[in-house]
Ligand SMILES: Nc1ncnc2c1ncn2[C@@H]1O[C@H](COP(=O)(O)OP(=O)(O)OP(=O)(O)O)[C@@H](O)[C@H]1O
């Protein structure tokens with residue numbers, strides 16, 4: 001199979017003086033790692049790997065390991081300090097909850113807005129609108145501003161938009177974790193369906209079981225470096241036993 005993603009010698013150096021620490025979790029992790037005292041922080045160091053078409057590729061690692069940073073670089077949201085990323089195909093990134101949404105607008109308006117962000121025309125979104133709404137199960141809530149949505153409802157909307165339009169590459173960073181059990185199951189089925197159609201999936205989850213179940217390959221990132229890469233089973237076992 002052909003490579004659809006090639007990550008080569010990627011390093012990411014953050015300048016902490018201009019940093020915003022978004023959560024207490026991040027702050028504590030940094031404090032414990034004594035990283036708050038440095039001006040520069042190397043979040044990723046010499047990362048290289050390939051993802052083949054049709055892979056479900058899992059990323060595992062502790063909080064702050066660099067998984068989301070790596071996904072953002074692959075999605076083109078962040079530019080790496082060093083190294084290159086080659087991606088072939090259309091990508092639907094679900095990285096941050098609500099990215100590409102305007103919380104003052106209704107779900108209906110956000111479907112079109114997010115579609116535009118993903119590069120789709122209004123006509124194209126018209127054609128897919130009913131499918132998106134049906135999958136999200138948010139029909140009764142279409143006209144209220146999504147700032148009144150729960151985080152699970154936002155995740156439903158985002159996942160429904162990203163997958164209604166068959167992407168070549170689907171990137172899912174933990175956003176499913178806020179969905180309820182039923183919706184998570186539905187998402188898993190949808191991802192399997194997409195996989196059967198040849199979509200490549202990149203998947204971050206803190207559930208080892210989910211990674212083992214969903215992924216054929218995985219990489220374990222530790223403090224910005226690749227600790228282990230290989231079959232999902234091997235990598236997850238090594239990670240959970242460590
Ligand atoms: N914009 C930024 N500026 C400075 N540092 C950042 C920035 N984004 C991320 N970092 C730092 O890079 C490191 C890796 O963060 P990242 O979000 O990639 O971790 P993660 O593996 O996704 O963790 P989690 O499992 O908690 O989601 C952390 O120490 C984080 O604080």
Ligand SMILES: [Mg+2]
Nearest residue numbers: 067068069173
């Ligand atoms: Mg993350």
